[in-house]
Amino acid sequence: MNLDSLPLWKRMAAGYAVVGILVVFCGAAGGAGIFWLGQMLTQLSGPAWNTADGAMTAAIGIQAQIIASSEIIHDVDVERNQKRLTxxxxxxxxxxxxxxxxxILTPIQLAPLNSSLQRYSTSLRELLASHQSYLTSKxxxxxxxxxxxxxxxxxxxxGDAQVDEMAATPDKAVTWNTGLSRRWDAADGGMESSIGFLTQLFYLEQLTAGQDPVRCRKEIENARTFHREAMExxxxxxxxxxxxxxxxxxxxxxxxxxxxxxxxxxxxxxxxMDDYIAxxxxxxxxxxxxxxxxxxxxTAxxxxEVDAEQAVASIISSVAWAKIIAAMAILIPLMATIAVGVFAGLNGTKAVARPIEAAVDILRNTTGVAASAITQMTYSISSIARSTERAAAVSRGASEVADRGRASITSLGNAADQIDGVVALIESIAGKTNLLALNATIEAARAGESGKGFAVVANEVxxxxxxxxxxxxxxxxxLDEMRQATDTTVNDIGQIFHVIREVDAVNQEIARAAEEQSLATGDISRCVEATTNAAETVTNIVAGRSCTTVA
Structure with missing residues (x-):
């Protein structure tokens, strides 16, 4: 289908429909992009954040358990630390x-963590159980x-009493073989036994304080042997x-x-003691x-945490791509909307301008032909005036009528010139409309959440x-002025016909001049008809009806 064959209003409506469709598509693309970005941001602020924050908090929890268990092992505020550990x-x-x-993470990625935590929990229970056994043994x-x-x-x-008894009887003779050796061993054995036991306790304390366990254990065994021998x-x-x-x-x-x-x-x-050491x-x-x-x-x-950060980085990268895709999805239909709007504006302007320009040209040509015909009629009337006084008077009347007709036709030309100015005004408005359409499009792109800028541009439109x-x-x-001028011309021409009939009745000599006047009047009539058609063309354009070329 040829667009030029359609009425102007249909072409304009088709252009606006295309623009509307593109605007809807642009809005849909923007909405889809915003929805996509929203989904990614939701994932970023939800699961991804839960994974990263959960890993960090879990690491802090493990470290807090290590501190609490260490203090429990060292008997520091055991009750509070047991509660803290739990x-x-x-x-x-x-x-x-x-x-x-x-x-966010797959079961395969979480498997090492779960395995490590299970072994850790088992070792913690064993540590606390062994510590409890240690406390019992201690x-x-x-x-x-x-x-x-x-x-x-x-x-x-x-044993000391054996020696004290000898001190109580200093004059009593005693020898090593007659009791001194036995008394000495009883007293000295007790003292050496105490030394041996204290030595064991000393190295036991060294052992539990973190000194070399092999050396401490050896010293304990030596002290125990010494203790046993002294005791026996x-x-x-x-x-x-x-x-x-x-x-x-x-x-x-x-x-x-x-x-x-x-x-x-x-x-x-x-x-x-051995149980305590063990x-x-x-x-x-x-x-x-x-x-x-x-x-x-x-470490697990x-x-x-590293895997979660990588997942977050991946989502952030996807968000960046989503922004680009959404921007392209909005920008491409937006540019197409601008192009269609410009095309529709130019097409509409041309469709309006062509018939108006043709009508203006016709009006100008008609004005020239009418002026020429009126000149010929004036010459004929002057010839008739020379023939007879009455014909001259009538010719003067016809001349005056012709002058009024010429003035009316001239007013038609002036009205046509003014129509040309109006056409220029329409073209200026169309240009401003295109600029405002561009501004509205830019504002719409910037609107985002608010559409304040677009509302301002809409008011300008x-x-x-x-x-x-x-x-x-x-x-x-x-056009009304042109029609009034045309009506005046028709009335004037009627008066000219009346004058011609009077001239014909007065003198047969006027016949030839009357014939010439009749021909000139026919030319004027055709010019008036052409002027009427041109006015109708302009009226159809303004009303939005289909226009036909005026010949």
Whole structure:
């Protein structure tokens, strides 16, 4: 279908329809882009954030557990740190579930973390259990050591009494073989036994303080051997074969041999000491394993943090691409809208300008022909005036009528010139409309969330529409003037016909001139008809009806 064959209003409507479709597509593309960006930002602020923040909080929780467990092992505010440890374990578990629920990382990526945390939790339980066993062994050793010290002090007093008895009878003769050796071994054995036991306690304290365990254990064994030998030497004197009385050691050992009780308590204290050392070493081993697994768990969580940061970076990159794609989806239809708007404006302007220019040319040509015909008619009337006085008078009347007709036709020419000015005004308005359409498009692109700028441009477009309406009314007024001038010309021509009939009745000599006048009148009539057609063409253009070329 040829667009030029359609009425102007249909062409304008088609152009506006295309622009509307492109605007809708542009809005849809913008909405889709905004929705896409919203989805990505939601993921960035939701699952991605939960993963990164959960990993960081879980790492802090593991480190807090390490601190709390260390203080528990060192008996620092145990109750508070046990509560703190439980709370941090709960927080860490919640953060791990938070990471899993975010579903940013795959199960394969989370598998090392879960495995590390499981081993870490197991080692923590073993550490706390071994520490509890250590505390139990320590308490048992302390209790047994106190019992043994009580027995040792009692036996040492008995041994010292052997020497004190000699001091009480200084004049009594005694030799090494007659009792001095036995008394000396009883007193000195108790003292050396105490030295041996204190030496064991010293190196035991060194061992639990973190000194070289091999050396400390060797020194403890040496001191224990020394202790055992001194004790056996002391007990071999026979001074401790007697039984404990009810008053000794609160009667706990009443009726039992002192040497038997001493050997029994020595064996017990050695056993509890060995248990104490073994439990301490087990705690140290569990502590080393726990520290290693805790470091591995922290490393695994830090890897999760790295993976989460990479996921966030990937989403941010996708957001950047989404912004570009959304901008292109808006910009391309926007440019197409501008192009269609410019094309529609130019096409409409040309469609209006061509018929008006043709009508103006016709009006100008008609004015020239009418002026020429009127001149010929004036010459004929002058010839008739020379023939007869009455014909001259009538000719003068016809001349005056012709002058009025010429003035009317001239007014038609002036009206045509004014129509040309109106056309220029319409073209100016069309140019402004195109500029405003561009401004409106730019404002729409900037609008984003608010459309304030577009509203301002829309008001300007409305103002230009009012100017266009005023210009249309101006064209109609000029056409009315042209029609009035045409009517005046027709009336004047009728009067000219009347004058010609009078001239014909007065003198046959006027016949030839009347014929010439009739021909001239026919030319004027055709010119008037052409002028009427041109006016109708302009009227159709203004009214939006289909226009035909005026021949």
């Amino acid at each position: 709370e941090q374990q709960k927080i860490t578990s919640e953060q791990i579930r938070r990471i899993e629920d975010a579903a 308490a048992a050793f302390k209790k047994q050591a106190e019992r043994f010290i009580t027995i040792s002090e009692l036996l040492e007093r008995i 030497l002391m007990l071999a004197t026979g001074s401790f074969d007697a039984n404990f009385s009810a008053t000794d050691a609160d009667g706990e050992y009443e009726g039992r041999s002192m040497s038997e009780v001493c050997r029994s308590e020595f064996s017990s204290v050695c056993k509890t 439990s301490f070493q087990k705690v140290q081993s569990a502590k080393g394993q726990y520290n290693s697994l805790a470091d591995a768990a922290v 969580i830090e890897q999760i 409305k103002a230009l529409a009012r100017q266009t309406s005023d210009a249309t009314r101006e064209i109609r007024n000029r």
